[in-house]
Amino acid sequence: MKDSEITDQQMSEEVKQNTYWKSLSELANNKEYQKFAEREFPENATELTDGVSRRGFLRVMGASVALAGLAACRRPVQKILPYSRQPEDVVEGVPLYYATAMPVQGNLVGLVAENHEGRPTKLEGNDLHPASKGGTSIFNQAAVLGLYDPDRSKFPLQNGNKATLADFESFAASHFANTGQRIAFISEANSSPTYNNVKELALSKFNNATWVTYEPFGEDNVLEGNNIAFGSRLRSHYNFENADVIVSLNDDFMSSTHPNSVEYAKQVSSRRKVTDTNGEMNRVYAIEDSFSLTGSFADHRLRLKASQMEAFTYALAAALSTRINGLNAFSGYSNEFSDHQWITVLADELAANAGRAALSAGAQHKPEVHAAVAAINQALGNAGSTVNYLEVPHLGDQNNNTAFANVVSEMKSGNIDTVVMVGVNPVLTASTDFEDALSNVETVVNLSDYVDETSKKANWHVNRAHFLETWGDGYSYGGARSVIQPQIQPLHNGLSEIEFLNLIVSGEMTSGYEMVQETFRGYYSSGFMNRWKNILHDGIDTADNFESVSVSLSSGFASAMNRATSNVSSTSGIEVVIRPDATLYDGRYANLGWLQELPDPMTKITWDNVALMSPATAEKLGVGEFSSSTDKTDIVEITVNGESIEIAAWIQPGHADDAITLTTGYGRKGIGRVATSYIDYTAGGVDVYPLRGTNNMFYGSAEVSKVDGKYEIACVQDHHSLEGRDMYRQASISEYRENPDFASFESVHTYPVPGMAEMRENEDDDGPISLFDEQTYPDHEPQWGMAIDLNSCFGCGVCVIACQSENNIPVIGKKEVKRGREMHWIRNDRYYVGDDQDSPQAVHQPVPCMHCELAPCEQVCPVAATTHSEDGMNQMTYNRCIGTRYCANNCPYKVRRFNFFNYPKEYLTTGDDPDIIQMAMNPEVTVRFRGVMEKCTYCVQRVNRAKIEAKKETGSPKPADGTVKTACQQACPADAIYFGDLTDDNSQVAQMKRNERNFQMLEELNTRPRTSYMAKLTNPNPALA
Amino acid sequence: MAQIFPKWTNQVPRKILIGLIVLLNVLIFGVWYFFSPEYTDVGYAPEQPVPYSHKLHVDQLGLDCQYCHTNVFDSKFANIPATQTCMNCHNQIQTDSEKLALVRESWETGKSIEWVRVHNLADYAYFNHSAHVNVGVGCESCHGRVDKMEVVYQAEPLSMSWCLDCHREPEKYIRPVDEVTTMGYQIENQLEIGKELVDKNNIHAPTYCQGCHY
């Protein structure tokens, strides 16, 4: 244990001064590490393109010169390593696609993995899987990087010293032979039937065993709430597709932090795809404390302290009780919110839309709130239509929040001999007393991806296998059963949670494959193999395995509510809310550079967490604005019962007053180069978990004061107002019906695009006359175009990660981002609209390259490195670029990105162990060298592959509509991005561009962008307007 | 006043001037020619771990290219065959030949044979075999008379302008798809046949950057 701590210290000492990728290289030079590099890959992982795909494609233009120099000969000698025995249906150079699934907080999301000669490089959503329907979340996209993360734990540790798996096996066999010992199993949420079978075995084998499912942001409050309401722990599974009115009580169900975000995002956005003036839209209300994605998507948003949400909910229930039956428990009740305008409006709205409305509340609120919500939904008759109450066997009967607290106290009092932790990291995420409690336990065993805070306290740490490495199974949030299919041999011979637990229970190793098959044999006694094949092929077995029960209020409900309503408490003074971070969740993704560098969807901050507060609160505390010229912001000290932290303060318009929101996952110490935070403020943020107590897990009152000093923040957007400019256009649906082309330049500016009228006279309405020769587009070529529907986009940022994964975009570290050199090819602009500083509207606008037909960048390049292709794309030829940056200057959309340093080298090939990160690279895309410009290519590698295939099959290089999707388009859970051939009148994109909502950004510049936008529509309630 | 310089120096400035002009031109031409793949790469014939003779197998035994390079019509790679392919025959014939020791070893151990790559485009140049052979670009056109090669060597420069020669005027080089693997294919009315094929196969070889560079 000691040693590991020491090395950690040295580690963070070494890398303190360095940017993230620099430190990665130090990692590679670290002796320990090199050893594993040697036995990284099992022989059979080599492939024909070993020479090419893994090393070859990383040698970039210019670099080959250097190499020739090294080799001191005409050219570097490359080896080609063919297979010895050809695996079936592997065609070298043609990627294979396998269905698999990713567990997100225990719930599976169906995915399809792109696999290059045994090397998964990209994950896409599985159209057949209900929890994905082809969409993904940022966490799904980033999983590939997680697989190849060089900081993953690579071997078991015994008291911090390196051990082998065999050692652990023998230990397990002997130690767990004693079935009488008092064991506590602390496991992450896991829906796997196999896993739960083994769990049952464990509980039956060890008669003194207790089992706790621990999730830092689990759903137990909801389950308990439904328990109060309906008498059993049911999961509320919404079906927003049927909902005309959606009310979110601080429930951010669209953001990736929600276990079912993808399905929900699809459902909600699917009701906003208005194609003509007859189109109908759902109406979304959000009541929340800090600005969430759901809040920014809502038509109406009310800011309220988290602690007031309870009173608000009861007031709403009370108001409804006068309008509909079934809420007698609240009749007569009133509180400070009872005559709030929103209560009346919501009550009317819900009553009017009974059966077609959905009310949801955030899991951070206490069970009673959820009970009330459940009762309301039930009374409105939403149950069964907009929300299903599901019987979920594996969730069990115990309230895990309390159960966990009990275990901790048991441990404290030394009543536990052995703690087995599976995939959890309570030392970090639980209240501080867990750590002391752990010290009273004799044997601590833990399975985790990283040597994390908990592993360091464990006597035995076992390195966990990534879900792309091992077999597994499980259920989606809504109950669809799938098999997790591995894509590659375990890189570090880790164990899956199934194998691990089984080893502990049975004392012997059984492969996950056998165990999962065993489970499924149970379901299908006959014709198993065919069935199995289908499951693996489709990535899904059967859809609805959780019974949707018809609910009725329990007898105890009324009394419970009376108790609750009689002592509603809301914190006085400033309250602190602890939320899972929008990009790192609870910290489990903290070592993934892609996610660290993905700007927070609302604040646009990278690499850091901050204390969010409203302008008014900031003024009260004397906190000033972030200075974009020095990149510095004020620091506040936050104290919650004894524990206190110092963290950068950030003014968030639309945040509730007297409240501060903190996000988790930052400030990790020594778990990896990316996650580790350094004192000198170069990266990392602050760990806010210490503020968390067992009783106030999610929010509580706190003392906050500004302290001296400044903190440097890498925020990718300095300016948050549109300055009255027209690049974002929106209207209410009624305005739209009155004036369908409200989005056109003419109706925005009251005059047509200068020079347009003249051109129209001579039947040419492409745009005003241009001094430059117009491009010629031959008929045999498709003409690519993109339309982005601002009415669907809610700003989650998955497009950014998908693009980064598809196009080998390097991570550059906080320092470089702070200098304004982010490399993302597609960015998500977020503007605050409206005069009211306190509750503005927030709008999101994804901006990739516009692929202008008259591209300003093309005219100014001295060496013709950026030119136009016959299929209408603005091409960037890296190997011709000399890097004058003139094109970037002249781009009015500022979408071009420059390699100021040799980012890919830092990122991929430093040190002696390049392979592992390199394996995450897409072999179809050049890795760019220092000094060249790059930008969105419309995923030309996909386009060209599709064209070649189409040519082979049909003889024409025009792929059928939908056969080629850009990475951003494919990943988008809201289907906000349309891409295709404009010469095909029936193609989706062509139709969208014909829609009157379609507009071009900066149309008056006559750049004739191929990427256009569809104006946003809102559906406000007249009563609130 | 005494002369500082002899008479001949009068000519020096003129000579220097002309000399410079000549030198500059020579330099540019030299770089243009001697630094080009045509000069540096053509004829590159590295020694292979196994002395496999295309001459023997193709010319004398009459193997078709596709017997080994199976994926050429489906993939961007014309794959190097797995050891398996060699063993199909060589578990019967030449079973104890010295030259085949490495092949047998690879077959037993499952380790790959490390062939040395001959035709090597820069990594930023995307080349797809299937896109070419499926419209009738012969193997021969880029790889030369492989059937006459004891040791494989690079027959063409594979430089950008060389590629463009064909992309600009495919009809000069194109052949019927079923003749793709033919060695020594020759017809006297190439141009008109070529034109027909170009129309028939709807060939529009890209000459814009992204055809190959991305």
Place this chain on the structure above:
Amino acid sequence: MSKYQYVPEPALVKGDHDFASLTRLVTDINLRPTPKGWYLAMIGANALLFTMVVAIGYLIWEGTGIWGLNNPVGWGWAIINFVWWVGIGHAGTLISAILFLFRQDWRTAINRFAEAMTIFAVMCAGVFPAIHVGRIWAIYWVFPIPNQMAMWPNFNSPLLWDVFAVSTYFTVSFLFWYVGLVPDLATIRDRATDKVRKVAYGIFSLGWTGSNRHWWNYEKAYMILAGLATPLVLSVHTIVSFDFAVSMIPGWHTTIFPPYFVAGAIFSGFAMVLTLMIVARKIYGMKEIMTDDHMEKMNIVILVTGSMVGFAYMMEFFIAWYSGVEYEQAIFILRATGPYAWAYWAMMTCNVLSPQFFWSKKLRRSVGFTFFISIVVNIGMWFERFVITVTSLANDYLPSSWDYYSPTIWDVLTYVGTFGLFFTMFLLFLRFLPMVALAEVKAVIPQADPHNYDEETNEYHAPEIEVPEPQSKKV
């Protein structure tokens, strides 16, 4: 005898000088042993030059990232310095070519000096476009050289025009300067006593004997070169301004740029000449050749061009408002009030305000004050380039991509370093070449005038001109 008297122009060379004394005054500098002060100055200059070499070396090793550039602001100090140095490089050719064609004899005192300054300034300027690119090793792609990629440069690009404009300007200026030097080099050759000098100057004076035929050819060549150089004076900065004007960034995309850049260039060029001249003439005792009258004349040019520049600033605002383009309007308001207001007002004070002092004859003739203003002006002109280059890029169309630009130590070192290059060259010039166009100065002293000069008495008689009385109305 009329009451009106002809007032002759003040003599261009003060003091009682004849050909011989002038020859001595000028060429002795090159012939007498090197003064200690020169060595000291040279050490300083070389130190700076070394800094530049280091800065550039590190730049090439690490990449352009060592500079403060970021996403919206792709051009920073490098381009600013480039434009600034090129601008300074305008005075020389203007003085020697245009003033020559206009028969402005006063130019003779300073043209050699100014031309040298021009050439060295253009050298400094030339450094930047070369090093600011991401992949220096591929920069030769901007030249149309036949190659195996079958690729040519893009002749639409202003950057490419730059390459040709600047290199042409440099070549012509250099030839012009050299041709002018030949007779003077010969003079030094003939006065030189030691072998080394004889040979060295001998080589470069190309066997000049001063024969009638030589002079005839020389005058022709000089005239032709002057003719060639004149349009270049205007073209170079016009084309440099195209780098901005041709693009579509608000604040750049404006037709006023060419004249306004040229005016600014002359403005800064003259200021730089003055700065150097005032120092040099003091150290080398050239007051009698580079007189206060010269200084005053140049100050007037500065006053005029400065006012033109000021007018251009006003015009930009007017056009931005008049065009009705919101982005144009926004950028000019942002320049004056936005994050870079400090730079904008620095520019205004230095360029528009400071030259106005020269309305007063007293200040025009005050050496100290002129020296001070000449430096202020060059600071101002640097800020002008900064304001143009950075502010427009930092706040263009999409507010989301606005970002603040600040330089790093490497930007500064590279800039300071170029002064090292400049002064090193200049010191070498002062030491080894005649800093005054001796032959031409001789031509403008009375002795050169065959008339009104009495060979015996060595006396100069001003021509007596009868100025007729004006006609009165009523006859």
